[in-house]
Amino acid sequence: MLAFPSVLLRPCSSRFAASLTFPPMRGRNIHTTLSRREEKAAQPQTPATEHIELDAPVTYISESHDPWFNLSFEDWLLRNTPHNQPVLFLYRNYPCVVIGRNQNPWTETTPRKLREMSIPLVRRRSGGGTVYHDMGNTNFSVMLPRLLFTRSHGAQLVARAIRDRLGIQQCDVNDRNDVIIRDGEQELKMTYKIVQHRAYHHGTMLISSSLAELGKCLKSSSPNMKTKGIPSHRSPVTTLNHYLPPGSQPLHHEHFVSAITKEFAKVYSDNGLRQMETREVSSDLVKVENVWKGVEELKSWEWQYGQTPEFSNEIQGEFSFGSISASLTTRHALITSMTFHLSPPLHYSTEEIAEKQEFLDSLALSLVGKRYENLEGAEGAIGDKWDDEHWREVGNEIMTWLRRTM
Numbered sequence: 001m002l003a004f005p006s007v008l009l010r011p012c013s014s015r016f017a018a019s020l021t022f023p024p025m026r027g028r029n030i031h032t033t034l035s036r037r038e039e040k041a042a043q044p045q046t047p048a049t050e051h052i053e054l055d056a057p058v059t060y061i062s063e064s065h066d067p068w069f070n071l072s073f074e075d076w077l078l079r080n081t082p083h084n085q086p087v088l089f090l091y092r093n094y095p096c097v098v099i100g101r102n103q104n105p106w107t108e109t110t111p112r113k114l115r116e117m118s119i120p121l122v123r124r125r126s127g128g129g130t131v132y133h134d135m136g137n138t139n140f141s142v143m144l145p146r147l148l149f150t151r152s153h154g155a156q157l158v159a160r161a162i163r164d165r166l167g168i169q170q171c172d173v174n175d176r177n178d179v180i181i182r183d184g185e186q187e188l189k190m191t192y193k194i195v196q197h198r199a200y201h202h203g204t205m206l207i208s209s210s211l212a213e214l215g216k217c218l219k220s221s222s223p224n225m226k227t228k229g230i231p232s233h234r235s236p237v238t239t240l241n242h243y244l245p246p247g248s249q250p251l252h253h254e255h256f257v258s259a260i261t262k263e264f265a266k267v268y269s270d271n272g273l274r275q276m277e278t279r280e281v282s283s284d285l286v287k288v289e290n291v292w293k294g295v296e297e298l299k300s301w302e303w304q305y306g307q308t309p310e311f312s313n314e315i316q317g318e319f320s321f322g323s324i325s326a327s328l329t330t331r332h333a334l335i336t337s338m339t340f341h342l343s344p345p346l347h348y349s350t351e352e353i354a355e356k357q358e359f360l361d362s363l364a365l366s367l368v369g370k371r372y373e374n375l376e377g378a379e380g381a382i383g384d385k386w387d388d389e390h391w392r393e394v395g396n397e398i399m400t401w402l403r404r405t406m
Contacts, residue, residue, distance in 0.1 A: 052145055055085040056274035059261050062091035064283035067098065067122045067133060072294030073281065074141050074202070075125050083197040086268040087143040090257055093133040096120040097217050100128040104229030104308050110221040111305075111373065112404070119217055123304050126193040126202065129232030132217050136209035136239070138256045141202035142264070146194055151177045154201025157263055165259035166251060168243045179203070181243055206239045207251050222406075227311035301371070305333040317401045321356060321394075322348070326364075326402065333372045338364040340398075359386055363395055373406040375399055 060077065062070050070091040081087050096119060097109050105111050105121055108130040114121050133139065142154040155173045162171040162179070170182040193200055214237070241250050265276040286292075297303050312329045322344035329337045340360035344353045362381040370378050380386065380395035 052084060052148060054145075054268060054270075054274070055082055057086040057088070057264060057268035057276045059088040059090065059264065059276060059278045060281050061257065061278065062089070062281045062283075064281070065092055065094045065135065066283060067093040067096045067120060068295045068298045069283045069286075069291070070139070071098075071122065071124050072291050072298060073283075073286070074200075075294055076288060076291045077141075078143055078193065078198050078200050079195055081143065081198070084145050085143075086264070087141075088261065088264045089141040089143070089202075090260070091139050092135055092137070092253060093139065094120075095132075095134040095213065095217075096122050097130060097132055098122045098124055099130045100230060100232075101125055101307065102127055102230045102309060103130060103232070104225070104227040104311055105305065106222045106308075106311075106313075106373070106406070107220050107225050107227055107229065108232055109218055112406075113221070114217065117217070121304060122298060123307055124298075126200075127230065129230075130218060131204050132209070132214040133204060134209050134213065135253075137204050137206045138253050139202065139204045140260060141200050143198055143200040146197050146199045149194065149199035151201075154203070155179050157267065158203070158205070158260060161256075161259040161263035162240070165262060166240070166255065167245050167248065168240060170243060179205075181238070205256055206237060207253065207256055208239055208241050211237065211239070222313060224315070225311055225313045228309040229311065302332075305371070305373075308333045313406070315402075315405045317398075317405065319397065319401075321345070324360070324398070328372075330372050335367055335370050335372060338367050340364050359391060359394065360398075362386060363398060367402075373403060375403060 058081070062073065064070060064073075070093060074089055074091075077087055077089055097114060099105055099108050099121065101124060103123075105123070109121065111121055140158070142157060144153075152173065155177045159171045159173050159179050162168050168181070172180055172182055174180050193202075240256070244251065261276075261278065268274070269276050300306075308330075310329070310331050312327070314325065314327050316323065316325045318324075322342050325341045325343070327339050327341075328335055340357075340363065342353065342357050342360055344356065348356075359381055362383055363386075366380060366382045367375060367378055370376060378399055380392055380399075386392075386395070
């Protein structure tokens, strides 16, 4: 049997447990158990459903709001919890933008502006589209044996929790297995990951998020970029609080946590015979080496940007010596080719134009192999001819423009 670190065995505190047992909405009878047949019917329907004996379910609730820790811990849970144990992981993050494993950060958002806003950009290990996290939404992950994996189960579980326990009757699942509100505004994107014996569905539920900040953070300034990355399917969004029945109190994180944990227990507790445990997770106490290795990997440039599929871009700028158009290609977010084309003022002589273009060709060659956008280590045009104050100033002006425009 897997030996868990002691922190993972800590039950929920009485304070937190109390927050999960708020009174149900008036007029709604909450059932917490199912018959054996009903329970199996609520579980994923695969050829293995009748043959897999599940362990007691466990819910982990993170006290951390660090996105790198929570995503690394999620991956650790997927790979290290018992194969037949249903696991629910719940957490919130401080404001950040989370992109899918195979996405291009520059077509999904504007990384430079995120840095100016002190909003972290995080690349997760699963596929899917880009999402905005803040303390007004709750992230969840449903982990099951791989042989029980279906694309629809996690979405159906979440939709039932919202309908039956939070009273939002318009909540449903569409044919793409997204959780939606039937007027078409709210659409919850769920992504998944499969390893040898386990699989998970995870998503983020907007409860009271700042939609204005979401809009600002998910705006790209690279419309001409051509990429092999997987684009997000952009949909209108709103929050759960927008759809509450008249007279209802606003929903908060604790309400959603209570709803989804009760629905999870209802499906997997075997009519109470397998008691679900709820465990708090504190990043300060987690000593699992692979969790912290995962944090460092997620923070690294090589993962955050270097994982980007190949792309090309064209940008244009105006300078005192004419207009420049730059064309470039990249692999792993490292520049593999670059060309500059100069459109000079009419009064320039042929010799001046030729010299400027020769300088630009040398500068372009010097940028091959450098990191896209930050151009780390770039020192200017190659060759003694350009090693004077004038050409260094021209080179710095162009590189500053590139860094602000890429």
